[in-house]
Every structure is written in C-alpha cells, then in structure tokens.
Amino acid sequence: MSDDMSGDPQVTPRASGGRAPDVFRPGGWVPMRSYRDDETVDFVIVGTGAGGGTLACKLAEYGFSVVALDAGPYFRPLEDFASDESEQTKLYWTDDRISDGANPLQLGSNNSGKAVGGSTVHFAMVSLRFRPEWFKSRTLLGYGADWPIDWREMWSYYTEVEQALKISGPITYPWGPKRPRYPYRAHPLNAAARVLARGCEALGISWTETPLATLSAPRGLAHPCVYRGFCVAGCSTNAKQSALVTWIPRALAAGAEIRDLAMVGRIEVDDRDLVTGVHYHRNGGWHFQRARNVVVAGYAIETPRLLLNSATGRHRDGLANSSGLVGRNLMTQSNQAVWGLMDDEIRSYKGPPSLAITEHWNYADKGKDFFGGYAYMSQGPLPQLWANTLAQARGLWGARLVEEMTNYNHVAGLKIVGEMLPQERNRVTLADEVDQYGLRIPRVTYSWCDNDRRLIDHSLAFMTRALQAAGAKDIWTQDDDTCHLNGTARMGDDPRSSVVDADCRSWDIPNLWICDGSVFPTVGGVNPSLTIQAIACRTADRIRAMARRGELTGQRAERTRRAVHATSASA
Amino acid sequence: MHDRSRPPAIPNRYPAYDVLAKRNGPSWNDKTREVIAERLSVTATPQFFSASEFQLVQAIAARIVPQPSSRPPIPVAALVDRKLHADIADGYRTDGMPHHREAWRRGLGALEAEALAAFHRPFAELSEAMQDQLLQRAEAGELKAADWGDMPCEDFFKRRVLRDVVLAYYAHPTAWSEIGWGGPASPRGYVRLDFNERDPWESAEAKPGREAEAARINRHVR
Numbered sequence: 001m002s003d004d005m006s007g008d009p010q011v012t013p014r015a016s017g018g019r020a021p022d023v024f025r026p027g028g029w030v031p032m033r034s035y036r037d038d039e040t041v042d043f044v045i046v047g048t049g050a051g052g053g054t055l056a057c058k059l060a061e062y063g064f065s066v067v068a069l070d071a072g073p074y075f076r077p078l079e080d081f082a083s084d085e086s087e088q089t090k091l092y093w094t095d096d097r098i099s100d101g102a103n104p105l106q107l108g109s110n111n112s113g114k115a116v117g118g119s120t121v122h123f124a125m126v127s128l129r130f131r132p133e134w135f136k137s138r139t140l141l142g143y144g145a146d147w148p149i150d151w152r153e154m155w156s157y158y159t160e161v162e163q164a165l166k167i168s169g170p171i172t173y174p175w176g177p178k179r180p181r182y183p184y185r186a187h188p189l190n191a192a193a194r195v196l197a198r199g200c201e202a203l204g205i206s207w208t209e210t211p212l213a214t215l216s217a218p219r220g221l222a223h224p225c226v227y228r229g230f231c232v233a234g235c236s237t238n239a240k241q242s243a244l245v246t247w248i249p250r251a252l253a254a255g256a257e258i259r260d261l262a263m264v265g266r267i268e269v270d271d272r273d274l275v276t277g278v279h280y281h282r283n284g285g286w287h288f289q290r291a292r293n294v295v296v297a298g299y300a301i302e303t304p305r306l307l308l309n310s311a312t313g314r315h316r317d318g319l320a321n322s323s324g325l326v327g328r329n330l331m332t333q334s335n336q337a338v339w340g341l342m343d344d345e346i347r348s349y350k351g352p353p354s355l356a357i358t359e360h361w362n363y364a365d366k367g368k369d370f371f372g373g374y375a376y377m378s379q380g381p382l383p384q385l386w387a388n389t390l391a392q393a394r395g396l397w398g399a400r401l402v403e404e405m406t407n408y409n410h411v412a413g414l415k416i417v418g419e420m421l422p423q424e425r426n427r428v429t430l431a432d433e434v435d436q437y438g439l440r441i442p443r444v445t446y447s448w449c450d451n452d453r454r455l456i457d458h459s460l461a462f463m464t465r466a467l468q469a470a471g472a473k474d475i476w477t478q479d480d481d482t483c484h485l486n487g488t489a490r491m492g493d494d495p496r497s498s499v500v501d502a503d504c505r506s507w508d509i510p511n512l513w514i515c516d517g518s519v520f521p522t523v524g525g526v527n528p529s530l531t532i533q534a535i536a537c538r539t540a541d542r543i544r545a546m547a548r549r550g551e552l553t554g555q556r557a558e559r560t561r562r563a564v565h566a567t568s569a570s571a
Numbered sequence: 572m573h574d575r576s577r578p579p580a581i582p583n584r585y586p587a588y589d590v591l592a593k594r595n596g597p598s599w600n601d602k603t604r605e606v607i608a609e610r611l612s613v614t615a616t617p618q619f620f621s622a623s624e625f626q627l628v629q630a631i632a633a634r635i636v637p638q639p640s641s642r643p644p645i646p647v648a649a650l651v652d653r654k655l656h657a658d659i660a661d662g663y664r665t666d667g668m669p670h671h672r673e674a675w676r677r678g679l680g681a682l683e684a685e686a687l688a689a690f691h692r693p694f695a696e697l698s699e700a701m702q703d704q705l706l707q708r709a710e711a712g713e714l715k716a717a718d719w720g721d722m723p724c725e726d727f728f729k730r731r732v733l734r735d736v737v738l739a740y741y742a743h744p745t746a747w748s749e750i751g752w753g754g755p756a757s758p759r760g761y762v763r764l765d766f767n768e769r770d771p772w773e774s775a776e777a778k779p780g781r782e783a784e785a786a787r788i789n790r791h792v793r
Binding site for chain 1: 638
C-alpha cells in the first residue's frame with residue numbers, strides 16, 4: 001500500500017512532489033516533472049479530457065513545457081473504482097449550474113466529467129468519424145456552418161487517434177470513404193446488439209460492430225475488456241482507453257506536469273492584450289501559473305464560463321469574445337430511445353453498452369424531412385439508470401414501477417446520437433450566484449428547434465419499426481434525453497462569425513487557444529470524443545509548425561527545440 | 572390513471588437468488604465491498620432530516636417504491652437522507668428549483684400543508700389512496716399552497732422525490748436480487764453474452780412451473 005492510499009483523492013492532490021499516480025500499478029508512482037508557479041511555461045492547459053489531455057501529451061512530446069490543470073481528482077481506477085452506480089457518480093461534474101430554456105438540459109452525468117482524463121473516464125467509448133460532408137455542411141448539405149478544416153486532413157488525424165487508443169472495430173466499415181482497418185478486432189456482440197442487428201436486417205439497412213475505445217486484446221499493462229458492463233461508471237480494469245490511461249501517462253513520460261484538484265478561476269490578460277497565465281485554486285488557496293500560452297479545454301460549459309469569468313475593463317464581454325459568440329451555439333445531441341421487451345433473456349448489463357450501431361441515417365439523404373443525421377446503437381442501462389428512465393420518461397412509480405423492473409433482463413433498446421442544429425439562442429451565460437470557489441456559476445439555456453424535433457420524430461418512428469421487426473413487445477419511446485455538449489466557442493475562417501481559427505487559436509488574443517468540443521461549428525450524428533482528440537492532434541501539429549516558423553506570440557527568440565522522441569509510458 | 576394503491580405483485584422470477592452471495596468472490600473488488608458494506612450499515616436514524624420530516628419521507632417512499640412484506644425492507648428513506656447529508660448533488664437545477672437540500676425541506680413542508688388542508692391530517696397518517704392522490708396532484712402540477720414558494724410542485728415530485736427515491740431503492744442489493752441483475756462484476760466480468768446465455772455466476776430465471784429448478788441453481792451462485 002502506498003502512502004496516499006489513506007488520503008481521499010477528492011480532497012488531497014495526488015500529483016505533487018515530483019510524482020504522479022501510476023494508473024497501471026496499485027500504489028505505484030511515475031516520476032513527474034514539476035514547474036514553479038513563477039516559471040513561465042510554454043503552455044498551461046485548463047482541463048485534461050479528450051481535448052486537453054490529448055494536447056498536453058502531444059505538445060510535451062514535441063518538446064514544449066506543459067502544465068495541465070484539472071479541477072477533478074487523479075483517480076487510480078484499479079483501486080478507486082467500485083462496481084457501483086451510486087459510488088461512481090464521483091466521476092461527474094456536479095458543481096452548481098442552472099439549466100433553463102424550453103428544453104432544459106439535464107447536466108451532471110453523461111455529459112460531464114470532473115477527473116484527470118475528464119469525461120473520457122466514464123464515456124461509453126464509442127469512437128466514430130464524422131461523415132466527410134459534415135465538415136462543409138452549409139455548402140454541401142444546406143444547414144449549419146462549415147468547418148475551416150478539410151475532411152481529408154481530419155481523416156489522417158482520425159487514424160492517428162484510432163491507433164493511439166487501439167480502437168476495436170469491424171474489418172470493413174459500411175459507410176463513408178475507405179478507412180484503415182481498426183487496430184484491434186471488434187468485440188463479440190451481446191444479445192442487445194443482436195437485437196439491433198436483427199432489426200436492421202429486417203428493414204434492409206446496414207449495421208456493424210461499434211468501433212470502441214476498449215481493448216479486445218492485451219496492451220502493455222492493460223488487460224482486454226472483461227465485459228463487466230460498468231463502462232459509463234468508470235472502468236476498474238483499465239481496458240477502457242480513456243485519456244487517464246492513454247494520453248496522460250504519455251504526457252507525463254514526455255515531461256508534462258499534471259495538477260489535479262486545481263480549479264482555474266481566471267485567465268490573466270495584460271495591457272498588450274496577451275494572456276500571461278492562469279489563477280487557479282489548489283490546496284486551499286489561489287495561485288498563479290505563468291505561461292506563454294493558455295489553452296482552455298474545459299468542455300462546452302466550463303470553457304465559455306472561464307472566458308466570461310475572465311472579463312476585464314478592456315475585455316468587458318470576456319476574453320476572445322469580440323464576435324459576441326463565446327457561449328453561443330451550444331449544441332447538445334439528441335439521445336432519444338425506443339425500448340421494448342423480448343421473450344428471450346437479453347441481460348444487456350453484460351459488455352460495453354453499445355456494441356452494435358447503424359449509421360444509416362447519417363449517410364442517407366433520401367427519406368428525410370430534416371437536416372442532419374443520427375446514428376443509433378444498442379443499449380445496456382444498469383439498474384439505477386433503467387429505473388430512473390422508467391420513472392422519469394415513462395412516468396412509472398408505485399407498484400407498476402417495481403413490477404416493470406422485474407422485466408429488466410428482457411429489455412432491449414435502441415438509442416440515437418442525433419445532430420442538433422446550432423442556434424445562437426442556445427447558450428452559456430453567467431448567473432449571479434457563485435460556487436464554492438466564489439466563481440459565478442453557469443446558466444445553460446437550451447431550446448429545441450423544429451428541425452431538432454423532426455429528426456427526433458423520424459428516429460423514433462424508424463427505431464420503433466426496427467424493434468418491432470426484431471421481435472420486441474410493449475414498445476415505448478423515451479423522448480427526454482440528450483447527451484454530448486459542443487459549440488460555445490466555434491471555429492471558423494472569419495473573426496466576425498467565429499471565436500477561434502482552424503488551429504484553435506483565438507482571433508482576439510494570439511496566445512489564447514481553445515481545444516475541446518467547444519470549437520465544433522456543428523455536431524453531426526456521432527459521439528464527439530474521437531473528433532475532439534483528432535482536433536487536438538491537429539492543433540499540436542499546427543502549434544509545432546508555427547513555433548518552428550517563429551509565429552507563436554510570446555515565443556522566446558532564443559528558443560531551441562528539443563527533439564523529444566515520442567514514447568508511450570506503458571502502452 | 573392506473574391504480575397505484577394496490578400492493579405490488581412482484582413475481583418471484585429469481586427464487587433464492589442473492590447477489591450478496593457473490594460478495595467475497597471474484598466479482599467484487601475491495602472498493603466495491605467497502606462501498607456496499609457502508610450502504611448496508613445505514614441505520615434508520617436520520618442525519619439530515621428531522622424526525623418528522625423523516626417520517627414523511629418514509630411514507631412517500633412507501634408509495635413510490637412499495638415493498639413486499641415477505642422480506643426485510645430496503646431503508647429507502649435513510650438512503651435518501653444519507654445522500655442529502657453527504658450533499659451529493661445532481662449537477663444542475665432547473666429555473667425555480669432550489670438546491671436539493673432546500674428543495675426537499677420546502678417540498679416536504681408544502682406536502683404536509685397540502686395534506687392538512689385537503690384531509691385535515693398529516694400526510695403520514697393518511698390512507699395510501701389519499702397519499703397517492705396528493706402525490707398524483709403534485710405530479711400533475713396541481714398543488715398551489717403558498718409553502719411551495721416558486722418551486723413548481725411537479726418539479727419537486729419528478730426531479731427530487733421520484734429521482735432520489737428510485738435511485739435509493741435500486742442502489743440496494745435486495746433490489747438487485749429482485750430483478751435478477753448480476754450486480755458488481757469487477758474483475759471477473761462475464762463470458763456468455765448471447766441470447767438466453769447465463770454465466771454460472773448469474774441469476775437463473777424461473778420458467779413457469781420450474782421455480783424449484785431455478786432456486787436450486789440460484790443457491791449455488793457465487
């Protein structure tokens with residue numbers, strides 16, 4: 001047992017004193033480079049999830065000095081994670097937030113994470129590429145906004161991330177342009193996935209094994225997935241290829257410092273309109289880390305919140321906000337479902353929750369009365385989530401609820417990840433109330449538009465037919481759920497209509513960057529994590545290229561690049 | 572509206588299955604044992620609610636998740652109490668909803684006021700049918716006593732009562748056994764994933780007329 005085992009990682013930081021937890025060895029440590037607050041580092045990164053964790057790794061491997069701060073704890077999955085839904089809510093961001101609008105978002109579980117590794121610690125691991133046309137959806141498909149990035153460039157970064165996470169997937173993918181074979185074999189289907197397959201085959205559309213960021217073969221010190229089914233409650237065996245067990249160990253090995261339980265409250269900007277570092281709360285007090293560049297990677301609510309909370313006399317509307325778009329165009333994704341009962345025992349609690357998928361309605365343009373697309377996947381809700389779904393979405397309580405729950409092992413469901421359109425009225429603003437750090441809390445406003453409703457209606461009608469064709473009975477629809485969050489600091493090629501450029505560099509402040517799901521101009525109908533990580537890899541390459549040309553603001557003239565060989569800590 | 576007042580007819584679908592029999596086996600890691608042991612040790616003495624509030628929560632919980640008399644009850648109200656005592660929040664509030672602790676305090680006070688106004692008796696002393704009637708009116712947004720303040724009664728019912736009570740019930744191993752769930756599963760996990768497949772460490776479902784066979788299997792689940 002190590003000396004930190006008695007300490008609560010949610011109270012006392014673990015990454016300090018020149019070492020960080022070794023997530024692969026119980027009680028183990030890995031060395032960590034440490035910087036003083038008054039040492040000006042090349043990059044301070046706010047957040048260590050899919051965006052920040054990936055970028056910290058890549059920039060450190062390229063030789064930059066990096067300090068990455070996360071408000072959450074540094075968990076040791078092998079020791080800290082229970083097989084228990086209640087206990088594992090400790091992975092969620094549950095700080096105070098207000099949710100309003102015509103369709104208030106339910107926050108704090110599937111769409112947030114507070115841990116080193118961010119929400120990748122509890123994500124469902126679904127690792128999908130965007131449809132190429134989505135990067136030019138305004139020009140090619142007539143809705144949303146174009147990305148300032150070409151899909152062919154993204155295609156190569158997707159490949160890099162799929163290799164970095166050893167994504168398990170099918171040999172051939174049924175939709176879109178050719179892609180390389182997935183690094184690891186697909187996982188076997190569980191019964192819930194077979195129900196999806198039956199429905200697709202009956203209706204004549206393609207399906208496949210879902211590309212997943214969980215191991216189907218050993219990798220270094222991580223074992224293959226044991227199909228325990230608690231993926232969205234955190235993986236206690238390290239099969240899940242979260243940022244915590246992939247990018248972060250690589251970042252440490254390359255010389256990055258990670259600071260856990262470090263909440264950034266404000267970015268400092270000088271009178272030359274350059275950022276100089278961040279104020280952060282750790283160990284009971286406020287500190288200031290100096291940096292030549294600041295990267296905000298707090299996801300679509302905390303990122304705009306930090307930019308807005310950093311307002312000064314010269315930047316009255318918050319930092320990087322001359323367009324007025326910081327906080328606007330928040331996009332969730334629709335997450336509606338159709339559920340039914342099968343005569344067969346399904347026991348969908350076994351295995352990753354979404355082992356089978358169809359992207360048919362992401363790639364088909366005929367037969368739609370809406371813009372955008374959706375994927376749908378098989379489901380495996382654990383008992384608390386399932387009971388709460390029956391209560392909240394179906395209105396069951398009393399005898400009917402506890403009786404219906406005894407059908408748990410026969411439930412099968414199909415659930416979409418659906419594209420919602422960007423709307424400026426959907427946004428993050430600051431409420432007057434403050435949180436435990438004295439920082440103004442976010443107010444999140446969300447209302448569906450007609451197109452969002454048409455997409456949802458289409459999906460529910462189609463999935464109902466699919467579930468019927470698969471042999472389900474007592475079919476009902478869940479229409480209240482949403483999932484991932486994106487937008488609020490969109491990228492573009494015009495400073496008037498975007499917050500950052502294609503390189504995730506803010507238009508207003510050249511040494512302030514944003515690198516997470518906030519920069520998405522559109523969300524598409526797939527889970528965003530693979531795209532966030534691909535953007536982070538691209539951003540790191542762009543930063544390296546700009547540094548070589550001397551185009552980074554605040555860059556030391558005498559800088560000499562160290563060639564750091566990219567090695568993986570353990571994987 | 573369907574009759575919520577009848578007692579639950581929970582089918583004994585997984586006879587003799589006890590998820591806790593696996594407690595010392597390879598499906599439970601140390602952290603899980605620690606967490607569940609703490610949950611099972613919860614006593615009926617409230618740490619957040621007052622004694623009268625706690626009685627009211629017990630009465631409400633008995634309507635939301637009615638329990639059979641054939642087994643020791645799940646201490647639902649105590650589990651809700653501990654969640655509030657530990658201040659484990661949801662991560663958001665809709666407009667008009669106070670923080671979860673204040674929402675519970677205010678909502679319980681308002682529900683009690685509604686009971687006294689409608690039936691001249693405390694909620695806990697009402698018949699189950701009367702209690703259900705009040706809860707249904709809260710669910711429908713029909714309760715308007717001044718005690719609610721700006722908190723919509725339907726939001727209190729759905730986002731606080733229903734959510735917290737249902738999550739508490741299904742956090743308990745007794746409920747897991749009742750629905751035949753495999754329970755904690757680290758590190759052993761599962762092997763047999765397909766239709767109608769069960770690992771030897773999963774519950775066996777009783778087919779009609781073959782309950783004894785299922786019970787025999789379930790007694791050996793470890």
